[in-house]
Amino acid sequence: MAADTGNARVLAVCRDELHRFSKAPVEAISLVAGLGVVGDAHAGTLVQHRSRVRRDPNQPNLRQVHLIQSELFDVAREHGYELSPGDLGENILTAGVDLLDLPTDTRLIFGEAVVRLTGLRNPCAQINAFRPGLLKVVLTTSDGSPTDGPAPPTGSPEARSANGQVVRRAGVMGVVERSGDVRPGQRIRIEAPAGPFRPLEPV
Structure with missing residues (x-):
């Protein structure tokens, strides 16, 4: 059952039709199931992500939609970075939900x-x-201290530092299961998956 988080x-x-780092804000986006x-x-x-296409172009696309919680922008501002919608390449910028703590599926x-x-x-x-x-x-790491380079693969010995587990805060990825339009101001309902909690891992 879907929960209304209020x-x-x-x-x-x-969205952006070209492979650029940032995307342009628009009035609405249309999502198509499976695409x-x-x-x-x-x-x-x-x-479709170019680095993954180079490795294996026949992989299923698990990164159809990129979502970021706007609370990350608040953290960035504390470090002197002013970010605007689309700057980090997200399709959907959210508020009021901790995307990173949601389980897979x-x-x-x-x-x-x-x-x-x-x-x-x-x-x-x-x-x-x-x-x-x-x-x-x-x-960052789990104690909040910064890292100095790209994130190592999850589960690798390098994924842990003396300060704790690597924490990725650049948003979450998803696939479209049902078509429809998304626009600013829409409420988001959340439906938890069946089964045990599986934390999100990099895709």
Whole structure:
């Protein structure tokens, strides 16, 4: 059953037909089941992110929709970085819901549209190319101390430091399970998956 979280809502929606780091805010986006965001470079049944295409172009696309919680922008501001909707390449900017703490396969319901969460975005050096030093804001350790480089693979010995587990805060990824439009101001309902809690892992 879907829960109404009360304050969970959409702040902005963005898309870009080209493979650029940032996306442009728009009045609404259309989600298509099994494909993603209409008019966005990352839509498709198979993987569209260029680094993953180079490794294996036949992988299923688990990154059709990128969502970021606006609370990350507040943290970035504390470190001297002013961010605007779409700057980090997200399709949907949310407020009032801790996306990072939701389990794998959680369904986010935006009116008619449904997005199933598949995992975490793995921050990369492109973030520092966009704003020097920003990577340390979106990639920290469990005690809050910054890291100095790209995130190591989950489960690898390097994924732990003397300060604790690597924490990725650059948003979550999902696939579209039911088509519909998403626009700023929409409420978000959350449907927990059946079965044991499985934390989101990088995809």
